[in-house]
Amino acid sequence: MDLADRARFVRTETVRLTRIAGAGHYSAVFSCAEILAALYYGELRLDPARPDWPDRDRFVMSKGHAAIGLYPVLADLGFYDPSELDTYTRLGSAFGDHPDAKRIPGVDFSSGSLGHGLSICVGMAWAGRLRGSDHRTWCLLGDGELAEGQVWEAAMAAAHYGLGNLVAVVDANQLGIDGFVADVMAAEPIEDRFAAFGWDTHRVDGHDLDALLATFDALPARGGDRPQVIVADTVKGKGVARMELSPDWHVGNLVGADYDDVMAELTA
Amino acid sequence: MTTTQDQTQDQAAIFNGTATFKDSRSVDGTDTRAMPAFVLGEELAELAEVDPRIVVLTADLGRSNRTTDFAARHPDRFVNAGIAEKNMITMAAGMAASGLVPFAATFGSFAALLCAEQIRTDCAYPDLPVRVVGHHSGMSMGFYGTSHHSLEDLAMMRSIADLTVVSATDANHLRALLRLSLDHPHAMYLRLGRGRDPEVYAEVPELVVGKALTLREGTDLTIVTTGSEVAPAMQAADDLAAAGVEARVVDMWTISPLDRDAVLAAARETGAVLTVEEANGTGGLGSAVAECLLDAGLAPRFRRHGVPDQHVPVGPPAALYAHYRLDGAGIAAVARELLEGN
Ligand SMILES: Cc1ncc(C[n+]2csc(CCOP(=O)(O)OP(=O)(O)O)c2C)c(N)n1
């Protein structure tokens, strides 16, 4: 599997679907495109034919506004027909701006309100252990999202319960909506903070697919007793030069020649 | 599938993204024109020139609610709390306890629902002048879905003692609310739409808390409405008038305290009351009006029209308003049903 090609697919599909909606979250997807590709095509234990398989790995997109990048991946893996994506955001569609677990096979939990996902994952990881399953539970968080107090309540609980089957990935793309996270409400030092809460920490270039896979491989065996956090250094808007680290593109809409230019840039 | 302007949510305008390369931008023009009712930051900046107590907080949504306009003029009196709404509200309470008048703004879903206890225990109970601004309320976030909708905020907020609950109708009305709020003795929840509410008030209206505004006289029924539904209700009244039905329209911007006199007069003088709100019909404006009527022993023809007790489907706002008959045509149809006894 050519993971770089799948990361490109995440980005181009995001651009395509955004045009259906009239606007969307390009840059929050672009920063985690490699993370999604590495996880879904290289790491997660899934069976698209059995979305409810009890021993599947769980993935909760706590930064739910990046769902537009997840939908094409789940279709590509066979959870549903890709043509369903063409209903994106239209009245009655299963596919809105945030993922809906009630409607979309492969989505393990609905999200959209930032700060909830890690608590969900603590509950899932705890339940997995109770049921004797060796599945892992993965959570994707934004760096701005780390300002939510609930994230740290969950971090404390995960260490307290010794949930070595829990892995948090922070998409440290440096921006929230209003500007740089460092200026608005500093999240760093992210590793030190998680470590102080009792987590094992890893830091990786979140756009380097080999490094991501190597980090996943280096995680302790599924039965460990310390939760794991991977801080992925990324660039919000990665892949489109004029969007990279630009606060103007948290939400946007490409029209006319810009659409074609961006598609060309992404597929070059 | 083609995307018409009407179907399009225009998220770029929602977040006030100024996204632009050459011609890419929010679909219907520039960000400011797309959000004419978002005078929040501008008006507060103006008021802050003469009132040193005013401070403004937001939670990583300054671009969305235009408090950036305030920050540009009064950077030292602006706090961006980051994505930490509960901390923001309680920090505001601390500021209010220290003599300031803080305005804390975020999406209604997070302001009212996420921070309900902070609002009750830290703002209303100590009776502090915190102004919680919940914008993009109701289902105006469209296909962002339930996490971003605040259809429950009216019910929740109006059940809190010593919390004044008001809705902004348009830009001028919001200006009036902000001015009035400066010396209001209690904590307030200000419910705003998504900044694109059409103009209802050509001038800044005179407001007194607890006194609704009657926008149109009528004898056949009264539409009691609030916030984002005032403009469509006026349109419905026009439609009804064309068919010979004269509807009174009451802008019940003051949800708590409610204008009981206006409600009772509506029942006595027009005999039929239709409440219209962009909120879950359970516990909101309609419930408040129903309580008021029954408490007074009145039983006019009555109908609560809001969003049914369900999570709304994905869809752009305009599609959702049509789906739930909360646009002008829908309201007129519901009014006719009420009068025809259906
Ligand atoms: C509780 C909550 N508050 C505010 C928002 C609105 N919001 C959506 S995305 C976003 C910024 C997110 O920044 P970050 O966590 O860094 O994610 P990124 O988009 O950079 O990946 C905000 C404030 C939200 N969805 N949930």
Ligand SMILES: [Mg+2]
């Ligand atoms: Mg970020």
